[in-house]
Amino acid sequence: MATIDYARRVESYYPSKVREVFALAAKPDMISFAGGAPALDDLDFDFLADASARILREQGRAALQYSIGQGVPVLREAITQVMSLEGMTAEANRQVVTVGSQFALNLVAQNFVDPGDVVLAESPSYAGGMAVFRAYEGEVRQVATDADGLVPAAEGRRCRLVYTIPTYQNPGGTLMPEHCRVELMEICERHDVYVIEDNPYGLLGFDGATHRALKADHPERVFYLGSFSKIFAPGLRLGWVDPPAEHVAMLVGTNETGVLNPPTFTQLLVAAYLRDDGWQDALGHMRQVYARKAGVMVDALREHMPAGVTWNDVAGGFYVWLTLPEHVDAYDMVAPAIDRGVVYVPGVAFYVDGRGTHELRMSFCLPSTEQIATGVEVLADVLRQESAR
Structure with missing residues (x-):
């Protein structure tokens, strides 16, 4: 097989932890907190x-x-x-x-x-x-x-x-x-x-x-x-x-x-x-949907997450950012969480120097409110098991 000489700039590319997570999560009925995909159900x-x-x-x-x-x-x-x-x-x-x-x-x-x-x-x-x-x-x-x-x-x-x-x-x-x-x-x-x-x-x-x-x-x-x-x-x-x-x-x-x-x-x-004048009305409805979903996620986090877990106030956008106890590696939790039907993105995906090991991103935009409540409870249980190791 011939040697492939890629352009020098290819050496600077690095595997995306986001893509790795999506590859692991290619299963039906997965509750996904991973992607930033908007909810499209209410488009006209x-x-x-x-x-x-x-x-x-x-x-x-x-x-x-x-x-x-x-x-x-x-x-x-x-x-x-x-x-x-x-x-x-x-x-x-x-x-x-x-x-x-x-x-x-x-x-x-x-x-x-x-x-x-x-x-x-x-x-x-x-x-x-x-x-x-x-x-x-x-x-x-x-x-x-x-x-x-x-x-x-x-x-x-x-x-x-x-x-x-x-x-x-x-x-x-x-x-x-x-x-x-x-x-x-x-x-x-x-x-x-x-x-x-x-x-x-x-x-x-x-x-x-x-x-x-x-x-x-x-x-x-x-x-x-x-x-x-x-x-x-x-x-x-x-x-x-x-x-x-x-x-x-x-x-x-x-x-x-x-x-x-x-x-x-x-x-x-x-x-x-x-x-069409209706696009801003549709946008207003999207905001209400996302606000409701964010509220469900934060309420579930308060109810189920163990002590030592913190997260940001959510006033808009798609994401909640969690900080775990420092001895817990969020990437090590990915596989057991996926085994139980929940996927998220570990924090190391959002740094270039290896930081973020005890952080993670959860997206509330696409899953239903029922999926959000269930998924947070599952993730909290996975976290407790990982913390006990």
């Missing part, structure tokens, strides 16, 4: 079916044809209205539509991260983000966080980018308060560092309130990443990036190199969805 599928048919009847030749690398204008205009909900005055000609916000992150990293460049990120942080930076051979340094998210004072080193999820963070569920946002941006302005603001959960606060995006007050300092995966449907694979103005053309060119253009039909479908 009749509306979407009618809109799809209308698009094909009236715009079929365009909808099924190649388009432009920046994204169709009607969707980019709709995106500016979505962004206005978090205080941003966005311009359609600055939006770059991408095949999911993950690819938007890839575009920024591809253009700004050289081998050895330092990228600062929260600790813990989104595993997919860490994988992107490491794929381009960046040196990810995760700085301290607390219940409010990234601790700005921890940033004292020269870096290329700061990556943050300030609103209902993945995996920690934290919400960065206004004073921390101000301090973070002051530091980045002072040191001339760009910020990647990843914001898939910003409209999913349980109380319906939104929080002013970093981008709103620093449009030329922030690459803002948005996604339709959490507020609409991940299967459409659409997101976007709003970059500083001087980098729009560069990102469009890179987008064209990678995918030619994002899918035209799904862009038109999302634009039709956003033109």
Whole structure:
């Protein structure tokens, strides 16, 4: 067999603990606290079916044809209205539509991260983000966080980018308060560092309130990443990036190199969805569903978890972050939990240096309330057995 010489950058890839967990969990009837998949039961599928048919009847030749690398204008205009909900005055000609916000992150990293460049990120942080930076051979340094998210004072080193999820963070569920946002941006302005603001959960606060995006007050300092995966449907694979103005053309060119253009039909479908006044009502209902599920999870944790287990307050997003007693390894619990029909993601998936052994992430977005209550009770029992070893 011939020797395969992969590109040097492949050496920086590392196995994802998230993917490992999903591989172990490929069983029917599994209660999954692992993925960040939205609940889609309440989408108006009749509306979407009618809109799809209308698009094909009236715009079929365009909808099924190649388009432009920046994204169709009607969707980019709709995106500016979505962004206005978090205080941003966005311009359609600055939006770059991408095949999911993950690819938007890839575009920024591809253009700004050289081998050895330092990228600062929260600790813990989104595993997919860490994988992107490491794929381009960046040196990810995760700085301290607390219940409010990234601790700005921890940033004292020269870096290329700061990556943050300030609103209902993945995996920690934290919400960065206004004073921390101000301090973070002051530091980045002072040191001339760009910020990647990843914001898939910003409209999913349980109380319906939104929080002013970093981008709103620093449009030329922030690459803002948005996604339709959490507020609409991940299967459409659409997101976007709003970059500083001087980098729009560069990102469009890179987008064209990678995918030619994002899918035209799904862009038109999302634009039709956003033109309908009912989409915000549907979003409000989603928030109620997630709030109810989060409440069930927290109540079950209070009832069943042994002493020494703590978790974050949950005000929005998809996740609860648990800290276990230090002698318990969350990864060692994965297999026995799966044997009993429950799966979660161990904390080490969200660090680049092996930390997180006694932490784990639980997602409440997809399972039913009954599954959540049952799954937490099972997991608490597994934890007691592991603690007794």
